[in-house]
Amino acid sequence: MKKMQSFRSLGRKVQQGFTLVELAIVLAVIGLIIGAVAIAKDVQRNAEYQKAINKFAYQWKMAYDQYYQRTGGVVGDCQQAPTYMVDGSETTVTGAGAGGGAACTRAGSMSVPGIPASFTGRGSKICAGQGYAADTVGQGDRALAGLNLRDLMTRAGVRMPPGRGEGHEDRFLYIDSNGNPAELQVCFQFNDAGVASGAGNVMVIRGLTPDLARYMDQVIDGKPDSREGRFRIQGRPAQTSTATEANGPGTQWEANNTEGVAINVGGAGSTQMNTSNTRQVVVNAPGNAGGTATGRTYDEDQVILLTAHWIMEQ
Template identity: 30%
Template sequence: MTQQVKKPRQSGFTVLEMAVVLVIIGLVIGAVTIGTNVQRGASYQRMSSDFVQAWVTAYDRFYEGTGRPPGDVVAAPTGLVNGAVSSDLCGANLRNAMQAAGIEMPAGRAEGFEDRYVYLDGNGNPQEATVCFLAVPWSEPGATAGTHVTRNRNVMRIEGITPAIANLLDNMFDARSNASFGKMRQVGQHNITTTGRTAVNWSNTEIDRYSDAASRARDEDQVVVLNAYIKMSR
């Protein structure tokens, strides 16, 4: 009788098994990405409420309690921050003015650094935002439709925000993202008086990176940050 030789069983995955594995991997990656985006969005929302909005509230409380903006001259009030145009009230001077008026400041980065806020950008790199107050020429509609003029307005300058945060805050303050119109504008777009001017996008997006000494911008590098003005109510 002839003995049958058993063929060795082939090892490895079938096409169907490989497809199932790839689907599972895709679902895991998708879940991780969604979770990261949700966490980042929550972090940006906290920055908006606990830092940016909190400083707007602190400014309003100062004005309500003293009848003038921070740094204005008591003997001869001008209605302008620091009593002049383009005179920054920042750092220790800002904190001292708030403390002298008994105004509670946001927690910020830490005690003594209430005007700063540390966060992670879209690549997970640390960034630091800072706030100051000042008065600047601010573009507003003129007497004729389509024309614009500048008037001195008190603003909060926030420096070091990523494009994603800039758009989030802009939508929050203006219900739309526009770097040249509304209550929040990009520095450099706040005082444009060109007749018939149109909406302008923020100058950078989340794909823009800081390059290294050799001018190489890598995906994992820090996201480019922007500076903005937020007009105060008074």
């Protein structure tokens, strides 16, 4: 009889489930694993962002500076009669006799000052190919210059970043926050005085997600402000003349990673308000399938892409 009771008690012990402490430990371990996976994704993305700026954007800035040191002029400028404008060799002097003259010869240019306002045809963008179609990754794209960025660097003996590979040094491939491939492209252009994204010669970086743009802005300027500093969004309206706006805080990068690629940033069909009380607001263009100002959270969407200007020292 005692043996039967001991067997029954043993059976009851075998049938017992996990204790609350054991369940808590299991759940804690599962939580740690999930957290580690999420952190690993963030670490991987941050490492990719660091590579984009250190191995690509910064190296292109070094290549631009090296070109200036070797040739005595900026990219695409005249060596014998520099204009200090990117693509200056393709401009003409407005006061140079009948119909003007080429900037590099300066024929008859003594009749006008040698400042940008005296040159026509300025402001074209020097790239190594079109890349993204005009105004598809931010509004305000300039026309392509007749010169090729890769050819200019090669002729001057300037070493370019590896980029995507031989012949594609101006491109850099990365993954957006939804896992979709996106491509950066580097160009250079001259901005006239008064251009909100920065006057003078700038590096044009096309194909930035808002997350990557903010990261680069933080590294370059120390704060993610799309309208101030040396790193700015292309097509940003200038500050208004009111004292409140002029002395107010800057403007955040208006797009975010929950917005689809079809959003029209700053162009026809979109609304961008620029007052001290209502900052940049992105509204989906009519007929577009992308996100809206409130954000679309489809994790299969291509994240919206932007264009930024990095102001150069020369």
